[in-house]
Amino acid sequence: xxxxxxxxxxxxxxxxxxxxxxxxxxxxxxxxxxxxxxxxxxxxxxxxxxxxxxxxxxxxxxxxxxxxxxxxxxxxxxxxxxxxxxxxxxxxxxxxxxxxxxxxxxxxxxxxxxxxxxxxxxxxxxxxxxxxxxxxxxxxxxxxxxxxxxxxxxxxxxxxxxxxxxxxxxxxxxxxxxxxxxxxxxxxxxxxxxxxxxxxxxxxxxxxxxxxxxxxxxxxxxxxxxxxxxxxxxxxxxxxxxxxxxxxxxxxxxxx
Numbered sequence: 001x002x003x004x005x006x007x008x009x010x011x012x013x014x015x016x017x018x019x020x021x022x023x024x025x026x027x028x029x030x031x032x033x034x035x036x037x038x039x040x041x042x043x044x045x046x047x048x049x050x051x052x053x054x055x056x057x058x059x060x061x062x063x064x065x066x067x068x069x070x071x072x073x074x075x076x077x078x079x080x081x082x083x084x085x086x087x088x089x090x091x092x093x094x095x096x097x098x099x100x101x102x103x104x105x106x107x108x109x110x111x112x113x114x115x116x117x118x119x120x121x122x123x124x125x126x127x128x129x130x131x132x133x134x135x136x137x138x139x140x141x142x143x144x145x146x147x148x149x150x151x152x153x154x155x156x157x158x159x160x161x162x163x164x165x166x167x168x169x170x171x172x173x174x175x176x177x178x179x180x181x182x183x184x185x186x187x188x189x190x191x192x193x194x195x196x197x198x199x200x201x202x203x204x205x206x207x208x209x210x211x212x213x214x215x216x217x218x219x220x221x222x223x224x225x226x227x228x229x230x231x232x233x234x235x236x237x238x239x240x241x242x243x244x245x246x247x248x249x250x251x252x253x254x255x256x
Contacts, residue, residue: 133170152172
């Protein structure tokens, strides 16, 4: 389990390629009107230095994050996905201050929820917190109540439970392609995985985040490939309980 070296390098290279394309376009546009080649070269050198620093920081983050992710993963596995909200809070408090030397934006529990159970989950979270909880999805107009679908992957617990993170509380990861894709791949492979860079919903909506996910299965699971027989829609795998997730802001990783 965890981040094997080959998988980590593959994900890392993919991330850098994405960032390279976006950033090089920005660099090209910025320097298009410049008359001095040396200034253009200077800007490009700064960009590649940033990429190098991000790579070093991510390598450290991955290596140290594995134990922390697997600690929560084990807690949910033992409880068959029914770890109490208070216990999740107690387990994540030390991780919010010590995690990898880089303070994460959030730790979350993301259960897999069938449509028939949606109302029960929304009612339970509302009762436990005294706040109005509903499944949400990303739209062109911001966050809205999630449309009906057969399966959801909502943020059910989130720590720290700050006002900023409450914006993301209830976000249905199954309703957004990039988030759903990494959940599906993680469920099939039984590996902790990193999503392609995402725009986090907290803050002003312009921050880029690194989403890591770890699958949690029912303790009765004894198979070889956890949800390989459900490749068409891995989130419908009957012994998949959900996912432990954590998000780090790219800016925080770069400056750590």
